[in-house]
Amino acid sequence: MRTPEKIAEECELIALDDRLGAVTRWREETGGHAAGHLPVYTPREVIDAAGMLPVGIVGSGEMEIIRGDAYFQSYICHLPRSVVEMGLTGRLDGLDAMVFPATCDVIRNLSGMWKLLFPEKLVHYLDVPHNHDPEVGGKFYAGELRRLAHDLSKISGVEVTDDRLHAAIERRNESRRLMRKLFDLRSDSPEKVPTAELYVLMRAGFQMAQTAHDALVREYYEAALASSRPEFDNARVIVTGSFCEQPPIGLIRTLEKAGCYIVDDDLLLGAHFILDDLPLDGDPFQTLAESWFYHSRSTPSRFVPDEVKGEYLVQLTRKRNAEGVIFAAPSFCDPALLEQPMLQAALDRAGIDHTAFKYAENNGQFHPILEQAGTFTDSIKLWSEAS
Amino acid sequence: MTDKKDTKEIPKEPSMVRQKELISGYFDQLATAHEDGKKVVYTFVPGNLAELLAAFDVIPVLPEINALQSGMRKLSRDYIATAEKSGHSEDVCTYVKCDLGMMEQGIGPTGKPIPEPDMLLLSYTGCFTFMKWFELLKERFPKAEVAMLHVPYQGDGVITKEMRDYTVKQLETEVVPKLEKITGKKLDRDRLKELLQRSAQAEEDLVWTWEAAKHRPSPIDGYFGGVFYIGPIFTAFRGTQEGVDYYRLLRQEVQARIDAHQGPITPHGQLNDQRFRIVVEGPPNWTSFRDFWSMFADEGAVCVASTYTRVGGLYDQGFRHDPDHAMETMADYCLGCYTNLSLPQRTKLIAKYCEEYEADGFIAHSVKSCNSFSAGQLLMLREVEKLTGVPGGFIESDLVDPRYFSAANIKNRLESYFQMLAQRKGSGSTQAVGAML
Numbered sequence: 001m002r003t004p005e006k007i008a009e010e011c012e013l014i015a016l017d018d019r020l021g022a023v024t025r026w027r028e029e030t031g032g033h034a035a036g037h038l039p040v041y042t043p044r045e046v047i048d049a050a051g052m053l054p055v056g057i058v059g060s061g062e063m064e065i066i067r068g069d070a071y072f073q074s075y076i077c078h079l080p081r082s083v084v085e086m087g088l089t090g091r092l093d094g095l096d097a098m099v100f101p102a103t104c105d106v107i108r109n110l111s112g113m114w115k116l117l118f119p120e121k122l123v124h125y126l127d128v129p130h131n132h133d134p135e136v137g138g139k140f141y142a143g144e145l146r147r148l149a150h151d152l153s154k155i156s157g158v159e160v161t162d163d164r165l166h167a168a169i170e171r172r173n174e175s176r177r178l179m180r181k182l183f184d185l186r187s188d189s190p191e192k193v194p195t196a197e198l199y200v201l202m203r204a205g206f207q208m209a210q211t212a213h214d215a216l217v218r219e220y221y222e223a224a225l226a227s228s229r230p231e232f233d234n235a236r237v238i239v240t241g242s243f244c245e246q247p248p249i250g251l252i253r254t255l256e257k258a259g260c261y262i263v264d265d266d267l268l269l270g271a272h273f274i275l276d277d278l279p280l281d282g283d284p285f286q287t288l289a290e291s292w293f294y295h296s297r298s299t300p301s302r303f304v305p306d307e308v309k310g311e312y313l314v315q316l317t318r319k320r321n322a323e324g325v326i327f328a329a330p331s332f333c334d335p336a337l338l339e340q341p342m343l344q345a346a347l348d349r350a351g352i353d354h355t356a357f358k359y360a361e362n363n364g365q366f367h368p369i370l371e372q373a374g375t376f377t378d379s380i381k382l383w384s385e386a387s
Numbered sequence: 388m389t390d391k392k393d394t395k396e397i398p399k400e401p402s403m404v405r406q407k408e409l410i411s412g413y414f415d416q417l418a419t420a421h422e423d424g425k426k427v428v429y430t431f432v433p434g435n436l437a438e439l440l441a442a443f444d445v446i447p448v449l450p451e452i453n454a455l456q457s458g459m460r461k462l463s464r465d466y467i468a469t470a471e472k473s474g475h476s477e478d479v480c481t482y483v484k485c486d487l488g489m490m491e492q493g494i495g496p497t498g499k500p501i502p503e504p505d506m507l508l509l510s511y512t513g514c515f516t517f518m519k520w521f522e523l524l525k526e527r528f529p530k531a532e533v534a535m536l537h538v539p540y541q542g543d544g545v546i547t548k549e550m551r552d553y554t555v556k557q558l559e560t561e562v563v564p565k566l567e568k569i570t571g572k573k574l575d576r577d578r579l580k581e582l583l584q585r586s587a588q589a590e591e592d593l594v595w596t597w598e599a600a601k602h603r604p605s606p607i608d609g610y611f612g613g614v615f616y617i618g619p620i621f622t623a624f625r626g627t628q629e630g631v632d633y634y635r636l637l638r639q640e641v642q643a644r645i646d647a648h649q650g651p652i653t654p655h656g657q658l659n660d661q662r663f664r665i666v667v668e669g670p671p672n673w674t675s676f677r678d679f680w681s682m683f684a685d686e687g688a689v690c691v692a693s694t695y696t697r698v699g700g701l702y703d704q705g706f707r708h709d710p711d712h713a714m715e716t717m718a719d720y721c722l723g724c725y726t727n728l729s730l731p732q733r734t735k736l737i738a739k740y741c742e743e744y745e746a747d748g749f750i751a752h753s754v755k756s757c758n759s760f761s762a763g764q765l766l767m768l769r770e771v772e773k774l775t776g777v778p779g780g781f782i783e784s785d786l787v788d789p790r791y792f793s794a795a796n797i798k799n800r801l802e803s804y805f806q807m808l809a810q811r812k813g814s815g816s817t818q819a820v821g822a823m824l
Contacts, residue, residue: 071765073783075478075755075791080762102540105515105758111542112730113763116770125542125729130511130518130535131557137537140553303511303518305535309526334758337476338483338519342526344474358478 004223008197015203018060022207023094026053033156035097039244040301041273042101043288045168046149051158056206059083061248061361077332078360079245080110096155097122103301104335124151130303132293142289165284171210173277178217187320190261191231192224196252202271234261235377236322241329241336243269243299247359254366258373263320273297300335310346317352323380327356353380400652402637406618413623418499420446426569429504433698434512434538434721438582438626443570447623454485456496458673458787467788480756481788483520505569506532513726514759534565538721544732546722554718582626583710589620590702592634597703599641600691600744604659606644608651610667610690611680621699653684662687663808666740669752669760670695674789682798686805691744697725726759734767738774748808749777755785780804
């Protein structure tokens, strides 16, 4: 059996490869088509059912930005710069389509930029429903997903039938079960599942065929469970705000080095946005549509009419027995940063400690964050004991 | 160039005076709305349902208008500081922070109170930040009725039947019932029809006004002056007789300037000698509005068309409210607002403006607060140049945060840009000149 560290090493090579080597290999082996999708959430089942490889595109903090900067003004998050850089340097040539889900104005406009920059590619803007009546918003979103399926089918030549989509949902249910199990193990024994490892494992899945990735997750789970890593007197924290542009892996390691056990997070949220198994009967498009209403995590880009802001985070903190929350949002991320004061107010009402900082995906200096997170964990450990 | 009259007070156009009266009267009405038994609905400008609200006799509060009014009155700096002190990030939209800070201080931009909302109506059109703003308002006013009208984005550059049906369904099942609930009365569809009819009348005159900029000299400034012209139709006066009368007055005034071969009145006087005809993309800066305008006027630059003045409706592209199909026309209005267009659509529209208005230049004003406008503008600039040969310029500042308006930098950039335009015009040798003249 490989150690969790070894598996994580393999995953990191895949996950942080901004040339999408794993996708290229998959295409060479299968001769199949691939479709990229931007954060936050795209139902990968639809891409899968169209016989294509869903590829999560979350930018790249590792890459030097040479051309991407020339396309954006000063005051904007970093993600679109690196995504454009990836596109202009041929790193995304292996993708036959790009799906831009309704997340924020930047990703929305990026869809139009893609149309102008890469007119030969399929560019699909996927609207999501802010009306939560299944007969109104649900039907609209189901129609959007049908339109996506139709567009993708034109590329792959594979029609998305109800049977194919049900099968894809069933496969995705299995992946989600595995991921939930791993999240639970991390929460129960955070020393066995460092978030830096879980993160690269999840992110590798954005470039891999699902069955191959599931096998890797199972292997990692068994290896982590069997591992005997020392347990430290760390503070159990939840990291939130990182659902779209991703922090550099060094930042996650810095938080762990600073004495944090990250017991839940919204990193790569698209990979764990749906919380439950989805039903396998009825109209599968409607099922996926209604999963947005009934089976999804709270996140700033999802409007919920009767939501009490922050309630989800408070409940999650309690469920994970966390001692504090770290708000880690990308600079200039309107969804995360506009939501933050509402979440902080909810945490204050619930008496939950929190701290906040911003990052960009290409940050290279982590010392201030080490100091800040260290102070936060110290305050949790020392002051909570004192009180 | 302008006839500079720095020492004298510059006469205002009659329409500007009337516009000021209308807006001032609106704020007065707002201040006593609840005492007068009126219901108040907070909503946003793009895709606002002015006629529907008027049909229920409710008064709209438009938070962006409050923010820009605060900006023009030099109040926004303090409001933004107040919001930042209470935990709002320096990175986010300053309209939002200005509005929240204003509420903290409990007074509206004109010094009169803004009543609390009976309903929050989010017509989610073309701006994601509206949704978060709306959620923040929801936290602040938990007793208010809440209605979300989700307007799908024109990602593929078209309004499909599904998009229209979805929007209409929401109007019928979400928005109208909630307005009926807060007002205690049924929607009077005949009245709505009359209001929509009046909107269409006003829209005709507004379009005539925009198109007057095709004359030389242009009798209007379609950006700086244009923001005055859109005031009534973007806010509470669409569908009203006052709105119709205002646009008729405006039309007469502009016709008189065409007849007299006169340009618009700018901060430095009448701009008759127009060296450059410019198309502008993006909202203006409000905190230094007059200085900003002067940077153009001083160079003899008149803005012949702008995209900001189309955020409340693309009437010049043929849209008119259709009184015979009330719900459908309101849906189309929301779906068709400028910021709900895809980037390729926006690019084509700007290129069309450059050609139809015979522009010498195209300037994108990127504002920190508005990714809906700004993300992608640099690519649009290149594309417009490619399509038309009209040279583009790019400047950055903000809507209402004075910290981001660097007057010296912007002036320097604009001067350099206009010098470049002058050289091109003078040499007559570049590809751009063909498109300019």
